[in-house]
Amino acid sequence: MGIEERKEREKEHRKEEILDAAQKVFFDKGLPTATMDEIAEAAELSKGTLYLYYKSKEDLYLGVMMRGMQVLFSEYEVLAASLDSPLRKIIKLSELYIDFFASNRNFFRMFHFLQMPQFHKQVSEEMQQYCGVETRRLWDMVIGIMKKGMEAGILRSDLDPTEIGIILWSSSSALMMRGDTEGDRWKERFNIDLSHTLEVSNRLFLNAILTDKGRKEFAAI
């Protein structure tokens, strides 16, 4: 009785095809300018069909966004499983995020939508749930890497690994976001290269959270 299973697979496949189409259109136009008709056109389906698979345009948007999250997550997974030293893992954590920003700009921009519920009009409970669960997996991974660093004695033990994780992540995000949208203006107005600013920020912060041992190891790299 493989028919049920095949149908299930085809259904999943159709969902992915719709995401492919939505991704193209959203990358091109952004959430408010993209239309469901365009996405249907791109998917070679009727608009009604889109709604058999996703509850709203915003759900579809978040569906695409979650692909970006998965990309980042799987890169972190590789990092966490690697044989690098705890310090190198923490450094690479930042670098990976910066690389992700550089090569997946469109996904990066989408991330912010999740965090701004005041711009949600039709996000379904389920999708919000799903996003929350996956986001948490990402955080657990980041926090896990921080904890390892603390156990290895390179991170100050008077700090909370979760707090450090969120601070590092948030400050990086914020600077990348500003670099993305206002990088040129900062360059011409203040002669500031925001990607340099991000490096400075991470270096300052890293030095602030490392133990003497950690700082020595860091200096040796």
Next chain:
Amino acid sequence: MGIEERKEREKEHRKEEILDAAQKVFFDKGLPTATMDEIAEAAELSKGTLYLYYKSKEDLYLGVMMRGMQVLFSEYEVLAASLDSPLRKIIKLSELYIDFFASNRNFFRMFHFLQMPQFHKQVSEEMQQYCGVETRRLWDMVIGIMKKGMEAGILRSDLDPTEIGIILWSSSSALMMRGDTEGDRWKERFNIDLSHTLEVSNRLFLNAILTDKGRKEFAAI
């Protein structure tokens, strides 16, 4: 010939009345859910009239947002003109922003719209221009305070005052934003109080950018 002038005043007054109405509605419902008809109703004007004063719903939203920016700006202005020491000014700069976040949550949320052009559909060139100019005034003030700190020898002179300003601002913003939208979840999931995390972040960062002299003064406070 004071008629022209009076009319000019009345026009400005009408613009403000419209902003009052828009503020109420936007605070209540957020950008996507608020409707121009509601705002017109609240302003006791017809919808058409709104468009004599503002080019689009998004322009109106940014108009309200700029009021929040002015509030923050004028508080910074008082601080900059105060007789506090350079170090105290820098500390108060953070505190002021945190206070603003606490007591003007709705304005704070609006700030993010400006920074996300991917969610702009109808923002006029003029409004964008206006926002840019005012934002720059705010930045100049922040950067000015940092420069004074550097001249006073309490901030490391190998760092760029503009970079320090933007890092401090961005990391604070990001943590407040997360606290705003996900504070409860972080509390229950990780037992983290994000307003505490913000304090930690600012303290770590401050210690990282202060000179020995600055750190001594800081410890004495």
Next chain:
DNA sequence: AGTATTAAATGACTAACAGTCAGTATATAA
């Protein structure tokens, strides 16, 4: 095979809303 049943897809339709503009009312000038 032919027929019944179930599932997938369609696209015309509705409702809601941003933005427009021809027309009205009000104030000033002649």
Next chain:
DNA sequence: TTATATACTGACTGTTAGTCATTTAATACT
């Protein structure tokens, strides 16, 4: 009192998210 300019109105248009009665296709049954 009449003419002109200015402020305002609200019915109207165009667009688009989301729906649903109907059609099409696939599977099950006899």
